[in-house]
Amino acid sequence: xxxxxxxxxxxxxxxxxxxxxxxxxxxxxxxxxxxxxxxxxxxxxxxxxxxxxxxxxxxxxxxxxxxxxxxxxxxxxxxxxxxxxxxxxxxxxxxxxxxxxxxxxxxxxxxxxxxxxxxxxxxxxxxxxxxxxxxxxxxxxxxxxxxxxxxxxxxxxxxxxxxxxxxxxxxxxxxxxxxxxxxxxxxxxxxxxxxxxxxxxxxxxxxxxxxxxxxxxxxxxxxxxxxxxxxxxxxxxxxxxxxxxxxxxxxxxxxxxx
Amino acid sequence: xxxxxxxxxxxxxxxxxxxxxxxxxxxxxxxxxxxxxxxxxxxxxxxxxxxxxxxxxxxxxxxxxxxxxxxxxxxxxxxxxxxxxxxxxxxxxxxxxxxxxxxxxxxxxxxxxxxx
Amino acid sequence: xxxxxxxxxxxxxxxxxxxxxxxxxxxxxxxxxxxxxxxxxxxxxxxxxxxxxxxxxxxxxxxxxxxxxxxxxxxxxxxxxxxxxxxxxxxxxxxxxxxxxxxxxxxxxxxxxxxxxxxxxxxxxxxxxxxxxxxxxxxxxxxxxxxxxxxxxxxxxxxxxxxxxxxxxxxxxxxxxxxxxxxxxxxxxxxxxxxxxxxxxxxxxxxxxxxxxxxxxxxxxxxxxxxxxxxxxxxxxxxxxxxxxxxxxxxxxxxxxxxxxxxxxxxxxxxxxxxxxxxxxxxxxxxxxxxxxxxxxxxxxxxxxxxxxxxxxxxxxxxxxxxxxxxxxxxxxxxxxxxxxxxxxxxxxxxxxxxxxxxxxxxxxxxxxxxxxxxxxxxxxxxxxxxxxxxxxxxxxxxxxxxxxxxxxxxxxxxxxxxxxxxxxxxxxxxxxxxxxxxxxxxxxxxxxxxxxxxxxxxxxxxxxxxxxxxxxxxxxxxxxxxxxxxxxxxxxxxxxxxxxxxxxxxxxxxxxxxxxxxxxxxxxxxxxxxxxxxxxxxxxxxxxxxxxxxxxxxxxxxxxxxxxxxxxxxxxxxxxxxxxxxxxxxxxxxxxxxxxxxxxxxx
Numbered sequence: 011x012x013x014x015x016x017x018x019x020x021x022x023x024x025x026x027x028x029x030x031x032x033x034x035x036x037x038x039x040x041x042x043x044x045x046x047x048x049x050x051x052x053x054x055x056x057x058x059x060x061x062x063x064x065x066x067x068x069x070x071x072x073x074x075x076x077x078x079x080x081x082x083x084x085x086x087x088x089x090x091x092x093x094x095x096x097x098x099x100x101x102x103x104x105x106x107x108x109x110x111x112x113x114x115x116x117x118x119x120x121x122x123x124x125x126x127x128x129x130x131x132x133x134x135x136x137x138x139x140x141x142x143x144x145x146x147x148x149x150x151x152x153x154x155x156x157x158x159x160x161x162x163x164x165x166x167x168x169x170x171x172x173x174x175x176x177x178x179x180x181x182x183x184x185x186x187x188x189x190x191x192x193x194x195x196x197x198x199x200x201x202x203x204x205x206x207x208x209x210x211x212x213x214x215x216x217x218x219x220x221x222x223x224x225x226x227x228x229x230x231x232x233x234x235x236x237x238x239x240x241x242x243x244x245x246x247x248x249x250x251x252x253x254x255x256x257x258x259x260x261x262x263x264x265x266x267x268x
Numbered sequence: 269x270x271x272x273x274x275x276x277x278x279x280x281x282x283x284x285x286x287x288x289x290x291x292x293x294x295x296x297x298x299x300x301x302x303x304x305x306x307x308x309x310x311x312x313x314x315x316x317x318x319x320x321x322x323x324x325x326x327x328x329x330x331x332x333x334x335x336x337x338x339x340x341x342x343x344x345x346x347x348x349x350x351x352x353x354x355x356x357x358x359x360x361x362x363x364x365x366x367x368x369x370x371x372x373x374x375x376x377x378x379x380x381x382x383x384x
Numbered sequence: 385x386x387x388x389x390x391x392x393x394x395x396x397x398x399x400x401x402x403x404x405x406x407x408x409x410x411x412x413x414x415x416x417x418x419x420x421x422x423x424x425x426x427x428x429x430x431x432x433x434x435x436x437x438x439x440x441x442x443x444x445x446x447x448x449x450x451x452x453x454x455x456x457x458x459x460x461x462x463x464x465x466x467x468x469x470x471x472x473x474x475x476x477x478x479x480x481x482x483x484x485x486x487x488x489x490x491x492x493x494x495x496x497x498x499x500x501x502x503x504x505x506x507x508x509x510x511x512x513x514x515x516x517x518x519x520x521x522x523x524x525x526x527x528x529x530x531x532x533x534x535x536x537x538x539x540x541x542x543x544x545x546x547x548x549x550x551x552x553x554x555x556x557x558x559x560x561x562x563x564x565x566x567x568x569x570x571x572x573x574x575x576x577x578x579x580x581x582x583x584x585x586x587x588x589x590x591x592x593x594x595x596x597x598x599x600x601x602x603x604x605x606x607x608x609x610x611x612x613x614x615x616x617x618x619x620x621x622x623x624x625x626x627x628x629x630x631x632x633x634x635x636x637x638x639x640x641x642x643x644x645x646x647x648x649x650x651x652x653x654x655x656x657x658x659x660x661x662x663x664x665x666x667x668x669x670x671x672x673x674x675x676x677x678x679x680x681x682x683x684x685x686x687x688x689x690x691x692x693x694x695x696x697x698x699x700x701x702x703x704x705x706x707x708x709x710x711x712x713x714x715x716x717x718x719x720x721x722x723x724x725x726x727x728x729x730x731x732x733x734x735x736x737x738x739x740x741x742x743x744x745x746x747x748x749x750x751x752x753x754x755x756x757x758x759x760x761x762x763x764x765x766x767x768x769x770x771x772x773x774x775x776x777x778x779x780x781x782x783x784x785x786x787x788x789x790x791x792x793x794x795x796x797x798x799x800x801x802x803x804x805x806x807x808x809x810x811x812x813x814x815x816x817x818x819x820x821x822x823x824x825x826x827x828x829x830x831x832x833x834x835x836x837x838x839x840x841x842x843x844x845x846x847x848x849x850x851x852x853x854x855x856x857x858x859x860x861x862x863x864x865x866x867x868x869x870x871x872x873x874x875x876x877x878x879x880x881x882x883x884x885x886x887x888x889x890x891x892x893x894x895x896x897x898x899x900x901x902x903x904x905x906x907x908x909x910x911x912x913x914x915x916x917x918x919x920x921x922x923x924x925x926x927x928x929x930x931x932x933x934x935x936x937x938x939x940x941x942x943x944x945x946x947x948x949x950x951x952x953x954x955x956x957x958x959x960x961x962x963x964x965x966x967x968x969x970x971x972x973x974x975x976x977x978x979x980x981x982x983x984x985x986x987x988x
Binding site: 011013016017019020022023024025026027030031033034035036037038039045046047048049051052055072073074075076077079080081083084086087088090091092093094095097099190191194195197198201202204205208212213214215216217 | 389392396399400402403404406407446447448449450451454456458460461462498499501502505508509512520521524525527528531532534535536538539541542547570572573574575576577578592593594596597598600959960962964966967969970971973974976977978980981984
């Protein structure tokens with residue numbers, strides 16, 4: 011189909027869809043008038059039943075933990091997929107080998123030196139971010155935060171190191187087997203925690219660890235444990251993605267540096 | 269009256285704009301970004317549905333249980349989705365990068381190998 | 385160990401195994417990873433068979449985290465509510481995955497160890513999809529299924545074509561997923577719940593624009609996965625480039641699960657609100673089904689790339705399956721389930737045979753393969769048996785399915801659908817027979833070349849003179865099982881009884897919300913198979929004649945010119961299947977708007 015026909019077809023359909031959305035959304039309760047039972051009930055009971063003050067994470071890692079298990083594995087599958095698609099192929103290595111002899115033409119970023127402010131500032135930020143990320147990941151059951159958010163913050167740390175110009179350090183961080191270990195253990199860990207509940211005679215993903223006192227860092231049972239597992243997995247996943255995407259660039263820059 | 273439904277219509281509007289972007293795009297990377305735009309519209313719809321006027325965040329660390337809070341469920345659904353869809357988009361982008369490496373182009377018109 | 389304790393395991397065990405293989409695969413080596421994967425799939429098969437046997441007389445409701453429903457029918461947790469139909473689908477998933485993993489023992493030398501974990505995650509997601517009783521959980525497993533499918537589809541990275549096929553697949557399915565999420569949000573806004581039973585109970589029979597739009601969005605999302613016209617464009621692309629074991633899973637069960645989801649959601653949630661317009665709903669669904677079936681059939685005959693040919697035949701059979709659900713009676717629904725099961729087995733077997741052809745002959749286009757398959761008798765026999773299975777001509781499970789769906793259609797005065805069945809099955813079976821005659825017997829002149837058969841696949845395996853046993857056994861086993869399923873005692877009456885249970889919304893709600901144990905369904909006497917057998921023999925004969933006429937058309941004279949135009953297909957229709965993702969999305973939007981228009985016109 012030519013691009014004109016395609017656009018025309020879409021515009022006609024969009025008019026129809028807009029009408030459909032209009033008719034349908036008109037019957038939604040007005041914004042601000044939330045009536046449904048789920049939110050009201052869970053806000054009342056979550057603190058007492060699970061000794062967790064952050065109800066959102068109580069839902070994520072306890073009431074609806076099965077959903078989060080699935081979502082975590084979607085992340086895992088996507089990372090595996092990227093690794094699969096970017097896997098080294100013999101044809102590509104051959105082409106690379108030929109290129110090794112040639113020198114890459116000088117690029118703009120090679121010429122501009124990175125200022126000391128950025129370099130020092132970024133390294134300082136990296137340290138701060140690690141602490142902050144761990145804090146967010148570990149306190150999921152008490153304050154807004156949890157594994158997903160903390161994991162993303164932690165995963166930005168190598169990126170900050172890269173931006174400070176220290177490619178060697180970046181390469182060392184992202185190539186350690188610890189990253190892969192973190193990712194796979196985080197993923198398997200969630201499922202194993204769920205399965206361990208079966209051995210105690212309860213259903214899958216029941217909260218079997220003692221609940222502790224509300225407000226304590228080590229409260230709410232498996233919510234905290236699952237949150238940490240998810241944090242590990244998200245960190246590992248995003249760092250692996252970064253490594254795979256930047257591999258060629260890192261190799262070239264390391265070569266040019268040496 | 270109808271103003272109370274504006275966030276819902278905004279969600280629908282963004283949805284259609286995202287689809288328009290995908291349909292008229294000449295660049296596969298652009299299409300993936302438009303897909304993220306479509307995804308955002310679903311979040312707006314979810315969050316607008318869960319909002320309660322006068323409600324605060326559903327975290328009872330410093331407020332007593334029983335205060336009016338917004339719906340925590342839609343936030344729970346959304347927050348895992350955001351992180352996860354980022355990796356799904358990374359998967360799509362990896363396909364685009366690899367296709368560019370092999371075929372030298374990311375224009376869907378030129379890549380139309382699947383015809384018929 | 386009670387059956388209840390086994391229910392989460394078909395989802396949990398493959399996930400753990402997948403993480404294990406991904407972590408340790410590079411140290412333990414290829415063979416260990418393969419063995420662990422096959423062991424995990426085999427364990428799933430055993431578990432799901434046990435669960436199926438349990439659900440034959442009893443429905444299980446499993447609450448994750450021990451979060452039982454509260455008073456006032458408020459549900460906070462997630463449940464798996466497993467009945468015989470869900471369990472049967474899970475058995476099919478595990479069976480096909482085991483066969484695919486055994487087949488892939490010999491292929492993909494360079495995927496490190498990422499292929500097996502993705503297959504296991506795919507299997508776990510599909511099992512969870514068949515079991516779940518919660519709207520958002522269904523969506524999460526749908527996404528998990530889709531993401532592993534995208535990754536598996538784009539596996540062959542030596543050519544750009546697989547990546548574009550996977551990309552088209554991903555874009556269309558992701559938009560479908562977003563539509564489903566919007567539909568779920570609308571239902572949540574109205575009812576404040578995500579559990580099927582609770583939402584159905586809260587909706588009662590109120591039907592307004594909101595309910596219609598929610599149903600539209602959810603339907604379109606799942607039907608886009610099921611490749612119903614006009615949401616079907618991605619399927620042929622994906623099948624043409626995905627590796628063979630992955631195609632087995634796509635055509636065998638992934639497509640069918642979309643239709644299952646629509647059925648489940650309709651009967652637990654929307655049956656009440658839409659009850660007043662059931663016959664209009666039936667007509668709309670039947671029209672969609674017919675268009676899909678007929679278009680798929682014509683495109684199937686016009687293809688000469690073996691896998692694309694089989695992909696279009698899947699599209700047309702998906703249309704037939706949608707009719708099984710769309711007729712909205714228990715008999716047709718039971719026919720749907722039996723048809724899904726047997727079609728999955730036979731189509732899976734045919735794809736594995738196509739994989740064997742690719743392995744031995746290194747090409748997949750009918751034109752290039754002309755006559756080169758001489759001597760591969762066993763594969764040729766499997767192809768012919770598979771084609772007869774598609775034509776329901778013989779003791780295949782598809783015969784039982786077809787008879788029940790056609791009977792169901794006759795019951796609601798839509799008896800003409802039986803002829804659509806015949807027509808579609810003739811076309812698809814004839815296409816496979818034609819390919820067999822040309823490739824394995826070398827009859828007639830070579831097939832006309834077309835653009836698609838030039839997407840010749842790179843070989844998946846190292847060249848070898850003999851087909852390894854590990855490739856033959858799964859292919860033959862699947863096709864044989866497609867025959868053996870007719871031997872299951874009282875399959876049709878049990879199927880009918882379970883379909884009645886599936887459609888009974890008040891009983892479903894009470895079993896989930898109040899833990900009321902449902903009585904074992906009473907079995908009804910099945911109707912005679914004779915009219916079906918006559919139809920099916922006629923179909924088989926017609927398919928054979930059409931295939932022979934096409935192959936030998938040069939000798940038989942110009943009167944049979946129509947076979948040539950049938951084979952070349954309509955050039956306009958072919959142009960529409962362009963490979964451009966923007967086109968597919970435009971058609972998706974058009975289909976949604978059209979379907980929405982029909983809903984608002986007829987169902988208000």
